[in-house]
Amino acid sequence: MDSSNTCSIARGPARTALEFSAFGGPRPDFIAVSWPTAPGGVIRDELQRPELLHFAPDRWLAPGPTAQVSALLRAAADTGAGVLVDATGKWVELLIAGPGAARLLASAIAVEAVLDRRGCAAVTLFDCPAILARQNDDFVLWVQASYAADFIATAERFRAMLRSGA
DSSP states (O other): OOGGGOOEEEEOOOOOEEEEEESSSOOTTTOOTTOOOSTTOEEEOTTOOEEEEEEETTEEEEESOOHHHHHHHHHHHHTTSEEEEEOTTTEEEEEEESTTHHHHHHTTSOHHHHTTTOSEEEEEETTEEEEEEEETTEEEEEEEGGGHHHHHHHHHHHHHHHHHTO
16 A cells, blocks of 8 residues: 555544625725735644635635634624624635645546645535635635535545546
8 A cells, every 4th residue: 555645534623613704805995914805815823724704706704713713703894894703613624635636636637736825725625515625735625514414424435536546
């Protein structure tokens, strides 16, 4: 067995999640210095885990937001520039780790091209809507909860094929 094709798929902890949708794009009067405004921009914590992801035009996800990120999002919503929604339960966090992680994801998308010069991206993986980001040498994704079981089953089939050298 080629160990460069091995990877694991693990569910992340169930956490609070917030989504912010801006009306007509980010406005300079509510954008803090630390707000990720570039497409695919990500704020990361001290362990390099994504804290705030600009995953689509005028859309941000905060998985497990800290008090600082929550305050940043609430302040933006308070200006009337967008809407803040509790998205807890909407997303299932998955960590794809190991030397074969990129190859597994490449079964569905050109992962390196998608994340070229981006910290995150909204993608469709194995026909499942997801948000993809790097986390150190691995990948973390948030799959819409109603697709999570199908995503995991399909990814496990591809993972088994990679392990067998197919």
